[in-house]
Amino acid sequence: MSQDAIAIASDHAGFEVKNEMSKLLAELGHAVVDLGANGPESVDYPDFADAMAVALSDGRASQGVLICGTGIGISIAANRHRHVRAARCCDATDARLARQHNDANVLVLGSRTSGSETARDCVLAFLNTEFEGGRHQRRIDKMS
Numbered sequence: 001m002s003q004d005a006i007a008i009a010s011d012h013a014g015f016e017v018k019n020e021m022s023k024l025l026a027e028l029g030h031a032v033v034d035l036g037a038n039g040p041e042s043v044d045y046p047d048f049a050d051a052m053a054v055a056l057s058d059g060r061a062s063q064g065v066l067i068c069g070t071g072i073g074i075s076i077a078a079n080r081h082r083h084v085r086a087a088r089c090c091d092a093t094d095a096r097l098a099r100q101h102n103d104a105n106v107l108v109l110g111s112r113t114s115g116s117e118t119a120r121d122c123v124l125a126f127l128n129t130e131f132e133g134g135r136h137q138r139r140i141d142k143m144s
């Protein structure tokens with residue numbers, strides 16, 4: 001059965017990890033909305049964070065994955081959009097708690113700081129964890 005569409009984007013530093021995670025998402029049965037970058041040429045990560053924000057607001061995707069060198073710049077840029085809750089995750093525990101407690105709708109990875117296996121673990125934990133709601137919803141509401 002087809003799963004929800006997931007958008008993915010990166011800058012040049014995250015381009016290779018983007019392709020790997022794109023493949024993983026497709027293997028898991030998701031429609032993948034690839035927002036670029038399309039190669040290793042230098043680009044600016046805020047442009048791809050903005051493209052992710054649009055893909056989430058116009059309904060092309062329900063969740064997203066963003067990648068830059070550290071994951072820091074692209075998460076700062078993504079979180080300037082009120083409807084985006086982008087969580088930079090370094091391991092599967094981060095990714096699980098980002099979903100359970102923060103209802104993160106975008107997983108952010110650092111290609112220079114996390115290896116492929118860790119990135120893969122983060123994606124799996126992120127997609128397989130539900131938001132717990134309750135007291136956490138109250139906190140999310142205060143940010144919306």
Ligand code: RB5
Pocket residue numbers: 011013014045068069070071072073074
């Ligand atoms: C690009 O060289 C690098 O600055 C970017 O990918 C990211 O790490 C910024 O936070």
